[in-house]
Amino acid sequence: MAWIFALNAECGERETHARDLARHFDGWPVRVFSDGPGWWCGVTPEGLSRSGIGSPEDATAMTAAGRRLYWLLRTAPPVYRYALAGVETGGFRSYDELMAEPDLTIFPGLVVSEDIWAATGERAEFSDFAPGYRWLPYRGETHPPAP
Template sequence: MVWVFSLSAECGTQEGNAKQFAQHFQQTQGVLSNNLQYQVRADVFQDLEENWWCRVCPQSVTETGVATPEDAYLLTELGILLYQHLQSAPPFRYALVGVEVDEFRTYSELLLESSNLEFPGLVLAIAIANQLGVISTFRPFSSGYVWQPYQGETYNPLLVSPELKSKLNLLLAVG
């Protein structure tokens, strides 16, 4: 199974906003601390509510998510780089970096779940944070945006090892 690590940003109702956002990230490239070169690709798509998203995916990094502690470190490093580039991005409503974060919440879901926005790394436009009544629980991110600081990616052996999961299931079956 392929696990996609990306930055996903909801850009509102205008396709042009998402395309402008994607253009900001197109051709972004660099070298990680392990000397792995990366380049990102950005694509736009529309959700069920007809809002436009941009997905920014690093190429040549991983398609297995966080399968090792080393993956967690490198994806965290890459996540920080994506957030740094996001600070100068064209307007968007909200964004998040992580594994499988595409359409993590539609706009109406975000509004409905405003009392439970425990997404480390979630960046909100200040207008949306005010509308949700969460401005005081977020920290400044960049001009016009606030966030819950990114905590990095984590390695969880029970999620990636069928053998360990099987042993845990046996342990849980006792008693």
Template sequence: MAWIFSLSAEIGSDEKSAIIFAGYFQWLTYIDYKTRQYQCRVDTFRDIENNWWCRVYPNNISEVGIDHPKTAGLMTELGNLLYEHLHSVNLLCEDKGFLFPFRYALVGVEVDEFRTYSELIEDLPNLSIPGLVLSTELTQGLETLSGFQEFSSGYIWQPYKGEVYHPSMALQT
């Protein structure tokens, strides 16, 4: 079983918005980190609630999850780069007068479909997931969410803390 490290974003029910989101990341053929380039892939899919997701993932990073502290460090650095790309695309869209078409996003291992929309809304008042980026439209009517700060116009997030190596988890793979 392969474990995919990715930036995964839930777009909503509009397939066209998922295609637009994916299109912004199609140009990201490689992520440069130190002296290596990591080829990126982008795909879209529907979840069990018929909402569209986009997954952006550096290929061949790990097929077994985080099996070593160096793997965690590499994934953390690549995760930071994926968030930078997400942030810069948001700024580009803001300059053009529209919001980027996603409702929430997260970087990590096996984060695609980490919460369906209805699960996220149910958990929202008590949600604590470092790296989670939320559209402020989802949080309207809620008091300020603990630990969240501005990510870009129209989005808030809990800052990304990186990936962590857990030796006990490595033994289970």
């Protein structure tokens, strides 16, 4: 089974939003896909382990890729509702599941729209990310992977 590192962003019910976000990541391997009612944009850097974090070197390489992806996401068009980088983040939560999650702080690196942040309790752990977005700062990947 593959354990893929990627940045995945949920763009709501409009495929055009996911395609607009995909264009922002020009030059990166990107796919647009639907998972239930939502459209997603997934960015999967090349050259990383496809079997998860098997070594400290894997963690270091994935962390560097994650930081680059979040840096690019800061200047992306505001067409996504939430995003997360990590291993196996594709469709990690539907919008309804995310909104029902009692503690979003379990997802380090989670970027959410201001609307989601407000609707889920305006947790102080979230800080400014980009205009219209808040996030739980990305801590990077670890080996062995954090539970």
